[in-house]
Amino acid sequence: MGRSPCCEKAHMNKGAWTKEEDQLLVDYIRKHGEGCWRSLPRAAGLQRCGKSCRLRWMNYLRPDLKRGNFTEEEDELIIKLHSLFGNKWSLIAGRLPGRTDNEIKNYWNTHIKRKLLSRGIDPNTHRSINGSATPPSKTTTPSLQNDEPVRFDFSGPDQQRTVKPEPMLLDREETNNNNINNCTSSGTTSEKDIQTDDDWVLNLELSVGPATTKSYRYELTRKANPDLAESTRRWSFELLGAQAEVCLCCRIGSHNESCRNCRTSDVLTTWESKIL
DNA sequence: AATCCCAGCAACCGCCATCTG
DNA sequence: ACAGATGGCGGTTGCTGGGAT
Structure with missing residues (x-):
């Protein structure tokens, strides 16, 4: 038969x-x-349900949580990711270092919705409220039309990559398809726009690279210390020494050497060279 | 000073996919 | 193969603090 209950609800x-x-x-x-x-x-x-413990740890006690106010950069990234994923908060959170799905969900409902409305954008559809094209925003909006490849990049026009839309994206439910197509039909962003010097475009390639450093760290940990493999959930922050801070570019998968904010790649690179 | 209202957010609830015995 | 536990997720609730009246 199955397992025993996770916890006694009483007491x-x-x-x-x-x-x-x-x-x-x-x-x-x-x-x-x-x-x-x-x-x-x-x-x-603890006199707590395991589920409650998990939630408390994930949303509040984890050592790698950033907390504090969201930056303008994070705001725009959340908006962009929401236009692609919809209310898939865990997916969005996976691409925002130090942020939790709960935190982002709350922030979306309390701040970003209002922000978009004030811009005249429907937060659900990411379309202009008056039904016409989405008004131009400072950041660029990826266009997805038919099978047309999309260019996403973090590092400027010279290193742009061409990314085919993932099937997952194309299979999304109707509303979200509309979102994507609406991005297209809005015509707010041309390739020319993307390639201006002032604009960088987020690398939103959905299927490549670890979305969180957690699994990456775990893999490194496991290779260095095979004994830990038995505990498949265990990941050790002690093994990496001080907490590695993960900058946005690393999390999104486009770290480059010019990034001064990021210690992670140095830590991990050093680490990898020792153990892999 | 007291009351009301509202925004923000932590925590709960219920559902679902996956795992386990 | 199957029943039921587990982990994870998104939606919702309700508490709290601050501002307005």
Whole structure:
């Protein structure tokens, strides 16, 4: 038969977490890593459902969370990703370093929706509210028309790549297809626009590269320490030493040497050269 | 000073795909 | 093969703090 229940619903704490509970959870995960959420609460001495522990850790206690205000750059990236993915917050979050799906979802509902409305853009369809073409925005909008390849790049016109739309994208539900096609029909962005010096275009190639550093770190960790492979969920931030900060360009997969904000590539490169 | 209203956000709920015994 | 647990996700709720009246 199946497994036993994840937790007894009775006698479980609910609502806001206390500092003591946070500390217990952090201490436990530091010591044992992320693992079976079902057994974690009891092992950590918490009167919480495993699901609640996971949520608390993922959305609030994880050491790699950025927190704080969203930057203008992040705003625009969220808008762009939302126009492609719709309400797939986890996908969007995977491309924003240090941000959680919950955080982005809240931010979308409280800030970005209003921001788009003030621009005259419907936040659901990303079309102009008055039904005409989407008004020009500072950032460029990728165009997807029929099978026409799309150019996305982070590093300027010289290194642009041509990316075919992923089937996944084309299979999206009607509303989202409309979004994409609307981007096309809006005609707000021409190739010429993309290739201006002032504009860079995000690399939104959806199927390439790790969306989060978590799995990447885990792979590195596992190669360096095969014993850890038994615990498939475990990923060690200790092994990487100090927390590697992941800049936007790295997360999106277009890090280059000119990026001064990013320590991650240096850390990982050094690391990889030692262990791989 | 008291009350009301609203924005922001943490946490919960329910569903679904995947995994496990 | 199957029942049921698990992990993950998106939608929603409800608490809290700050501003307006």
